[in-house]
Amino acid sequence: MVSIAIVGGQWGDEGKAKITDLLSAKADCVIRYQGGANAGHTVMTPAGHFKFHLIPSGILFPETTSIIGPGTVIDPKGLWKEMQGLLEKNISLNNLRISGLAHLILPWHIDIDKATDQVGSTGKGIGPAYTDKAKRIGLQLFTFLDRWAFRDALEKSLAHHSFELERLGLSYDLDQVEREYLEVFENLKAHVADTIQELHEARKAGKTILFEGAQGTLLDISFGTYPYVTSSTPISGGACIGSGVGPAFIDYSLGVFKSFITRVGGGPFPSEIEAERETAQKLRQDGTLWAEYGTTTGRMRRVGWFDAVLARYSVRVNSFQSIAVTKLDTLDAFEKIMICTSYRDKRTGWVSEDIPCLNASWLSNYEPIFEEFPGWLSNTHGCNDIAQLPANAKLYLDEIARRLGVPVSIVSTGPQRADSIILHDPTQG
Ligand code: IMP
Numbered sequence: 001m002v003s004i005a006i007v008g009g010q011w012g013d014e015g016k017a018k019i020t021d022l023l024s025a026k027a028d029c030v031i032r033y034q035g036g037a038n039a040g041h042t043v044m045t046p047a048g049h050f051k052f053h054l055i056p057s058g059i060l061f062p063e064t065t066s067i068i069g070p071g072t073v074i075d076p077k078g079l080w081k082e083m084q085g086l087l088e089k090n091i092s093l094n095n096l097r098i099s100g101l102a103h104l105i106l107p108w109h110i111d112i113d114k115a116t117d118q119v120g121s122t123g124k125g126i127g128p129a130y131t132d133k134a135k136r137i138g139l140q141l142f143t144f145l146d147r148w149a150f151r152d153a154l155e156k157s158l159a160h161h162s163f164e165l166e167r168l169g170l171s172y173d174l175d176q177v178e179r180e181y182l183e184v185f186e187n188l189k190a191h192v193a194d195t196i197q198e199l200h201e202a203r204k205a206g207k208t209i210l211f212e213g214a215q216g217t218l219l220d221i222s223f224g225t226y227p228y229v230t231s232s233t234p235i236s237g238g239a240c241i242g243s244g245v246g247p248a249f250i251d252y253s254l255g256v257f258k259s260f261i262t263r264v265g266g267g268p269f270p271s272e273i274e275a276e277r278e279t280a281q282k283l284r285q286d287g288t289l290w291a292e293y294g295t296t297t298g299r300m301r302r303v304g305w306f307d308a309v310l311a312r313y314s315v316r317v318n319s320f321q322s323i324a325v326t327k328l329d330t331l332d333a334f335e336k337i338m339i340c341t342s343y344r345d346k347r348t349g350w351v352s353e354d355i356p357c358l359n360a361s362w363l364s365n366y367e368p369i370f371e372e373f374p375g376w377l378s379n380t381h382g383c384n385d386i387a388q389l390p391a392n393a394k395l396y397l398d399e400i401a402r403r404l405g406v407p408v409s410i411v412s413t414g415p416q417r418a419d420s421i422i423l424h425d426p427t428q429g
Pocket of ligand 1: 011012013038039040119120121122123124125126127214215219228229230231263264265266
């Protein structure tokens with residue numbers, strides 16, 4: 001029995017779904033605890049290529065219970081589309097559970113997000129839906145169980161936004177919105193459950209539970225590069241808030257980091273190398289199936305070298321016990337590999353390996369200091385045993401572990417499940 005939080009240590013897109021999928025084989029239950037369809041997770045299995053937005057990737061295992069948790073925000077139409085995509089591929093949804101406490105994304109949330117975004121959002125209505133939750137005017141999923149209460153809540157929500165919607169020139173046919181939502185709810189109804197109870201029963205029965213984070217630590221609303229962040233709490237503490245369990249419930253915190261770093265959307269990015277065009281294209285792996293373009297929006301991801309300062313911060317705010325390093329094979333092509341090992345304060349010249357705060361204007365006072373490491377210029381793609389790695393690749397992983405102060409437990413060397421080196425299996429505690 002073990003409960004593991006799997007959390008992105010960077011700005012999302014670290015390959016969490018691949019790691020979750022890998023560990024799901026030994027898990028009884030997987031829960032998504034925050035965010036919405038702003039996430040885009042790709043999993044490649046022998047049975048095919050799957051893209052997830054809200055449904056936990058544990059759904060690929062028929063015996064595993066997959067939960068969309070209380071801390072998420074749900075666009076019912078988008079979710080139903082995702083469910084249909086899985087059904088078309090013969091994936092059973094019998095074990096999919098949806099918390100009635102999750103908040104609804106309404107059509108005006110999506111339109112307001114697109115019309116007013118300042119940070120390069122995914123345009124999925126995430127910010128406006130979480131704003132309504134915090135303002136205590138949001139609609140929880142279970143509202144639809146009473147169609148009159150649902151209608152009433154829809155009217156109140158629309159009225160609340162009327163001033164802004166008028167300013168933006170947006171209007172809605174409320175009868176149509178109600179009809180469309182109630183139609184979709186008919187398909188979701190059978191999956192709505194008391195997910196808190198399910199989690200606690202699973203724990204009591206000695207089951208292994210995975211808490212699947214979306215986005216990443218540096219996008220966390222409280223601890224990320226504010227204001228260039230998402231509206232939820234991806235860090236490991238968010239697994240409690242978004243699921244309905246206390247801290248003692250979670251035994252293990254696993255951080256997932258890419259062997260380099262990427263970011264989609266606006267905001268500070270100290271180790272970015274976009275200016276070095278050729279290196280950036282190589283890191284982005286342009287032209288490959290796993291090139292660095294957003295799963296949700298198709299946007300090109302900005303790329304940079306591994307930032308150990310930000311990663312140390314991530315380890316701290318998540319209490320990571322070990323880390324998974326993904327996409328090691330991307331670095332195969334580099335003669336020299338850089339790590340951002342410290343920041344220099346541009347005002348005072350002070351150099352530090354640690355940063356106390358990631359606020360965007362605070363970060364702009366710092367510049368990155370890089371150290372060079374020798375590459376290995378040989379193929380690690382598909383390696384599944386540490387002994388197969390070239391000496392310099394092992395040195396690179398050791399260097400990351402040393403700088404972060406936590407061991408590397410998993411190394412991913414390609415998109416398939418089998419392309420993985422497991423040094424320590426977190427499901428064993
Ligand atoms: P929002 O979550 O759509 O409000 O977007 C806020 C910021 O988070 C934007 O910079 C997005 O690009 C970024 N973001 C949201 N979800 C993801 C993700 O799954 N991966 C990477 N970036 C994301």
